[in-house]
Amino acid sequence: MHKFWQNIYRANYISGYNPFLLKNMNKALERVVKAINEREKIIIYGSCDVDGICGSSLLLLVLKYLNADVEYYLPEEQSSNYYIDDYIVKNRLKILGTNLIITSGCCLKNKEQEDLCRELNIDIIVTDYKSNEFKSDFITINPNEKGCSYRYKNLSASGIAFKLTQALAIYYNMKCINKYIDLVLLGSCAAEVSITGENKVIFNEGLKHLRQTNNYGLKALMSLNNKTSYNEMEIRELIKILTPKLNVVGRMDNARIVVELLTTSDKDRAEQIAKYLTMELKNIVS
Numbered sequence: 001m002h003k004f005w006q007n008i009y010r011a012n013y014i015s016g017y018n019p020f021l022l023k024n025m026n027k028a029l030e031r032v033v034k035a036i037n038e039r040e041k042i043i044i045y046g047s048c049d050v051d052g053i054c055g056s057s058l059l060l061l062v063l064k065y066l067n068a069d070v071e072y073y074l075p076e077e078q079s080s081n082y083y084i085d086d087y088i089v090k091n092r093l094k095i096l097g098t099n100l101i102i103t104s105g106c107c108l109k110n111k112e113q114e115d116l117c118r119e120l121n122i123d124i125i126v127t128d129y130k131s132n133e134f135k136s137d138f139i140t141i142n143p144n145e146k147g148c149s150y151r152y153k154n155l156s157a158s159g160i161a162f163k164l165t166q167a168l169a170i171y172y173n174m175k176c177i178n179k180y181i182d183l184v185l186l187g188s189c190a191a192e193v194s195i196t197g198e199n200k201v202i203f204n205e206g207l208k209h210l211r212q213t214n215n216y217g218l219k220a221l222m223s224l225n226n227k228t229s230y231n232e233m234e235i236r237e238l239i240k241i242l243t244p245k246l247n248v249v250g251r252m253d254n255a256r257i258v259v260e261l262l263t264t265s266d267k268d269r270a271e272q273i274a275k276y277l278t279m280e281l282k283n284i285v286s
Contacts, residue, residue: 017152017198017201019163019164019166019167019170020167021149021150021151022141022143022148022150022160022163023140023141023142023145023147023148023149023150024139024140024141024145025141025163025164025167027139028125028139028141028164028167029164029167029168029171031100031123031125031139032063032100032102032125032164032168033168033171035068035099035100036063036066036067036068039069040069040099040100041069041070041071041096041097041098041099041100042063042068042069042070042071042098042099042100042101042102043070043071043072043073043093043096043098043100043101043102044056044059044060044063044070044071044072044073044101044102044103044104045072045073045074045084045093045101045102045103045104045106046072046073046074046103046104046105046106046157047074047075047082047104047105047106047157048074048075048076048244048255049105049190049191049243049244050186050187050190050191050239050242050243050258051105051156051157051158051187051188051190051191052074052104052105052106052157052158052187053074053187053242053244053255053258053259053262054158054183054184054186054187054190054262055104055105055127055156055157055158055160055161055162055183055187056072056074056104056161056259057183057259057262057263058158058161058162058165058180058183058184059072059102059104059161059164059165060072060259060263061180061263062165062168062169062174062177062180064263065174066168066172071096072259073088073092073093074255074256074259075088075106076255082105082106082107082130083106083107083108083109083113084101084103084106084107084108084109084113084124086112086113086116089101089113089116089117089120089122090116090120093122094120094122098122099121099122099123100122100123100124100125101117101122101123101124101125102124102125102127102164103124103125103126103127103128104127104157104158104161105127105128105129105157105158106126106128107126107128107130107132107134107136107140108124108126108134108136108138109134110134111134114136114137114138117138123138123139124136124138124139125138125139125140125141125164126138126139126140126141126142127141127142127157127160127161127163127164128140128141128142128157128160129142129143129144129154129155129156129157129159129160130142130144131144141160141163141164142160143155143160151197152197152198152199154193154194154196154197154199155188155193155198155199156184156187156188156190156191156193156199157187157191158183158184158186158187158188158191159184159187159188159193159198159199159202161184162180162181162184162202165177165180178205178209179209179213179214181202181205181206181209182206182209182210182213182215182218183215183262184202184206185202185203185205185206185207185209185210185235186206186235186238186239186242188202188203188206189203189232189235189236189239190239190242190243203232207229207230210222210229210230211228211229215262216264216265216266216267216269216270217261217262217263217264217270217273217274218262219267219270220261220267220270220271220273220274221238221241221261221274221277221278223271223274224271224274224275224278225238225278240281241277241278241281242258242261242277244258245280254277254280257273257276257277258277260273261273261274261277
């Protein structure tokens, strides 16, 4: 186990960054493994800011790699960005045969939503970092949750999603989990978390992996902008391209297409989306 952890972070960071130090991580891992093994329908339910999108994309990539039956949902309305929408659960997700929802940067709003999910036989794993007055009985992974002794409290949504994928990597003996850390870098920078503690490791390791990324979408953006590496200021420019825009009726444009960019295995499609998003930003600026 110790030897494997060297593939997650540098050896001198191993003990402090163990994902199982997060409250409820064991329960979350057990539930996700059950869903994977029994081919239950998993929905990644993310907020549609860049942090939530990167967390959703990360979870989607890892779960697909593990051959899970997984899809994702992002809200269209800005007002519902950080809470699960009970109408969506009833009228979209349940119809898909959803058995498990994993959130990225959003959570349940109240007891009524929790009861609804139980009535529909849908389990929830909440991964979030924001404080929430409602304390759900569903599995919650949040370093700021009462009773969580995890040392690093300022992780972003994508950072907490990464902790869950680290736990999955340990269980399934995945050697390649660090290749996704460039997504966590982008999500963390977009969330403007302080670059200290674990976030400093994510930032430094993320920059290294971004230079040699295997992500077709990020490769396409880097090629389009004639980049082989990024510094902190330049990452902000990359985040601007990935940020979904509000249209005239208050809907979040392009959130789903950004997920497609970050998860596609089609090089031509990645280049097409990268050009579209870059051009759109130039049109807004001009």
